[in-house]
Amino acid sequence: MEIFRYSGPDVDPTSSDDESEPLQHDDGPWPAPVADGPIDARVQIPGSKSLTNRELVLSALASAPSTLRGPLAARDTELMTTALGQLGTGVERLEGTGRFGDDLRITPRRRLEGGVSIDCGLAGTVMRFMPPVAALALGPVAFDGDDAARRRPMRTTIEALVALGVEVRDDHRGRLPFSLYGTGSVRGGKLTIDASASSQFVSGLLLAAPRFRSGLTLRHTGEQLPSVPHIDMTIETLRGRGVDVERVDERTWRVPSSPIAGAEVTIEPDLSNAEPFLIGAIVAGGTVRIDDWPDRTTQVGAQLAEILPQFGARVSVGDGALVLHKERGIAQGSRVDGVDLDLGEAGELAPNLAALCALCSTPSRLRGIGHLRGHETDRLAALATELTKIGADVTEHDDGLDIAPGPLRGAEWSAYGDHRMATSGTIIGLAIEGVSIDDIGSTAKTLPEFPQLWRDLIASAGGDGDDVRLAAFDV
Ligand SMILES: O=C(O)C1=C[C@@H](OP(=O)(O)O)[C@@H](O)[C@H](O)C1
Numbered sequence: 001m002e003i004f005r006y007s008g009p010d011v012d013p014t015s016s017d018d019e020s021e022p023l024q025h026d027d028g029p030w031p032a033p034v035a036d037g038p039i040d041a042r043v044q045i046p047g048s049k050s051l052t053n054r055e056l057v058l059s060a061l062a063s064a065p066s067t068l069r070g071p072l073a074a075r076d077t078e079l080m081t082t083a084l085g086q087l088g089t090g091v092e093r094l095e096g097t098g099r100f101g102d103d104l105r106i107t108p109r110r111r112l113e114g115g116v117s118i119d120c121g122l123a124g125t126v127m128r129f130m131p132p133v134a135a136l137a138l139g140p141v142a143f144d145g146d147d148a149a150r151r152r153p154m155r156t157t158i159e160a161l162v163a164l165g166v167e168v169r170d171d172h173r174g175r176l177p178f179s180l181y182g183t184g185s186v187r188g189g190k191l192t193i194d195a196s197a198s199s200q201f202v203s204g205l206l207l208a209a210p211r212f213r214s215g216l217t218l219r220h221t222g223e224q225l226p227s228v229p230h231i232d233m234t235i236e237t238l239r240g241r242g243v244d245v246e247r248v249d250e251r252t253w254r255v256p257s258s259p260i261a262g263a264e265v266t267i268e269p270d271l272s273n274a275e276p277f278l279i280g281a282i283v284a285g286g287t288v289r290i291d292d293w294p295d296r297t298t299q300v301g302a303q304l305a306e307i308l309p310q311f312g313a314r315v316s317v318g319d320g321a322l323v324l325h326k327e328r329g330i331a332q333g334s335r336v337d338g339v340d341l342d343l344g345e346a347g348e349l350a351p352n353l354a355a356l357c358a359l360c361s362t363p364s365r366l367r368g369i370g371h372l373r374g375h376e377t378d379r380l381a382a383l384a385t386e387l388t389k390i391g392a393d394v395t396e397h398d399d400g401l402d403i404a405p406g407p408l409r410g411a412e413w414s415a416y417g418d419h420r421m422a423t424s425g426t427i428i429g430l431a432i433e434g435v436s437i438d439d440i441g442s443t444a445k446t447l448p449e450f451p452q453l454w455r456d457l458i459a460s461a462g463g464d465g466d467d468v469r470l471a472a473f474d475v
């Protein structure tokens with residue numbers, strides 16, 4: 001067992017920690033494997049990013065130690081454990097105890113200490129969840145991240161903290177880098193924010209709110225509220241720690257000032273990361289079984305069970321697994337009609353679905369996803385560019401994409417450092433010869449094992465049914 005606890009005093013908002021820059025694929029573009037027959041695979045997906053990072057934050061703010069079973073170990077969660085460790089939280093890796101790596105023992109400290117620079121990488125959960133936690137610490141805390149992270153919206157978090165009485169130095173007008181000066185406590189109370197650009201603004205404030213002196217009554221005003229299931233997940237994880245959160249109405253939440261209980265929590269597999277594998281069976285044909293699919297969950301990836309049948313797949317959930325079957329894949333000439341989907345709740349599913357739409361026989365419309373322009377990259381622009389490059393006819397709208405099939409051709413697919421752009425390119429590559437991904441290493445953000453799992457999935461074509469699982473865990 002090893003205890004990681006950071007004790008660095010530096011506060012330099014312009015510094016960046018090179019060690020956590022995303023992995024690049026050293027050998028140049030990664031040739032995406034083509035499916036040469038129906039696949040037949042059983043896939044074990046590591047833990048949910050969204051659940052892991054919520055449980056890490058709650059564990060650090062809790063009144064007693066917690067154990068996380070099966071947490072994700074990927075760039076986003078490593079950034080979160082590092083950030084919490086920098087503020088003083090004890091993070092102990094229970095080596096070899098987990099299914100995919102180490103379980104974690106988190107020991108909260110009575111007082112969080114500032115005087116550190118936090119690297120958010122490209123993780124929305126780190127950049128939106130950590131500032132309210134840092135505001136509870138004593139001393140200055142600087143935040144920065146990847147170049148692409150500096151383009152992601154942060155204004156709502158910054159303005160919210162200022163409204164709660166926290167001193168923030170916001171030299172970049174609502175973007176990273178910025179610094180805040182914690183006094184060891186936050187007053188809380190009533191607060192109105194505009195979370196139209198990201199549900200994470202709401203989640204970040206709600207997660208820290210039990211530790212605010214007066215709790216928090218948070219109201220969202222603004223045209224839209226994306227990714228509502230992620231807010232439900234936040235509420236559920238808080239309730240799981242004994243915090244009596246009230247959903248006053250669809251746009252208002254009340255969190256009392258309350259202790260947060262230590263807990264032993266088993267993290268569900270990341271259902272959104274199951275998406276490319278499931279789509280793989282629609283494109284290549286065959287069967288994919290995802291192990292440990294929960295019967296009940298707040299993860300938005302659960303919606304795949306309703307979305308993917310619209311592409312001609314048979315999906316069943318039960319006995320601890322989701323099984324998707326498609327007799328004949330698109331790559332074998334099966335015609336699949338396009339869809340019209342509002343993905344406002346499930347934006348993180350959009351890039352892989354957009355790739356699938358490009359392989360359909362008739363046009364598709366994906367709507368309700370204007371906020372994807374503030375994700376890891378401007379995903380609407382990135383998808384329009386890459387899908388056009390491979391021959392699809394794509395129209396970009398403010399809130400979505402029209403995707404019409406065309407004669408498709410191979411090309412180098414740019415991931416823009418975005419894990420889901422990388423996986424969407426591999427989906428195209430299943431059906432189209434000559435697709436390569438410029439930066440497959442960007443999948444390390446939430447699934448470092450993706451390249452191997454994907455190769456194993458394709459290798460199951462024509463076999464008796466392979467288990468696609470992690471032989472060794474190595475982030
Ligand atoms: O809270 C979370 O864990 C997330 C919320 C969503 O963010 P947005 O509301 O910005 O879409 C989602 O897309 C992201 O992948 C994870």
Ligand SMILES: C=C(OP(=O)(O)O)C(=O)O
Nearest residue numbers: 122123124125348375376
């Ligand atoms: C939008 C995403 O990530 P983040 O948590 O960085 O916002 C995503 O994973 O699709």
